[in-house]
Amino acid sequence: MSSIEDVQGALDGLMLSVFDAARVTDAEGGVEAAKASILAKYEATVAAVDTLDGIDVTEEEQLATIRQLSEEYEIARLRVLQMRDKVQVLEGQAAAQLRAKLQAAGLERTEED
Numbered sequence: 001m002s003s004i005e006d007v008q009g010a011l012d013g014l015m016l017s018v019f020d021a022a023r024v025t026d027a028e029g030g031v032e033a034a035k036a037s038i039l040a041k042y043e044a045t046v047a048a049v050d051t052l053d054g055i056d057v058t059e060e061e062q063l064a065t066i067r068q069l070s071e072e073y074e075i076a077r078l079r080v081l082q083m084r085d086k087v088q089v090l091e092g093q094a095a096a097q098l099r100a101k102l103q104a105a106g107l108e109r110t111e112e113d
C-alpha cells in the first residue's frame with residue numbers, strides 16, 4: 001500500500017524527469033534516455049496511485065466512515081464538556097473549603113490585604 005506522500009514523491013519525480021527531458025539534446029542518445037526516464041517515472045506514479053491506501057473504498061463506505069467518526073467525535077465532545085463541568089464544581093468546592101479553613105484559622109483574606 002502507498003500513502004499520499006508516496007504518490008506526491010512519485011509525481012515530483014515524474015515532473016522532474018519531464019523538466020530534465022526538456023533540456024536534453026539529441027546528442028549521445030539523450031532523448032531516448034529521457035523518454036525511458038519519463039516512462040519509468042510515469043509507471044512508478046501509476047503504481048503508487050493504484051496501491052494508494054483507501055483507493056478502493058466506495059463513496060458509500062467513505063460516507064459511512066465519516067458518519068461513524070462524526071458520532072465518535074460528538075460523544076467525545078460531550079464527555080469533555082461533562083468533565084469540564086465536574087472540574088468546575090470541584091474547583092468551587094475546593095475554593096469554598098479553603099475559604100472555610102482560612103476563616104476558621106482566622107487567616108481570612110480581606111479587601112485591605
